Amino acid sequence: MLAGAGLTSLALCLLGYAHHVYFWRARAIISRGDKRVDDPLGPPMLAATLLVAILGGLILLLLPNLNRV
Secondary structure, three states, X not given: OHHHHHHHHHHHXXXXXXXXXXXHHHHHHHHOOOOOOOOOOHHHHHHXXXXXXXXXXXXXXXXXXXXXX
């Protein structure tokens, strides 16, 4: 239950970040400035978040089975 609440709140934070970046890029493209319009932070942040979620799920899956060994 706690893992689900954590992942849900993390998903909402990432959704808000994606919304912000989308509109930031749209304004930058419309203004046609010399600024970069790519996102150097988003893909590594998403990959790290997915890695933590997968490892956390694996630990929660294996944790009860460690006492049986």
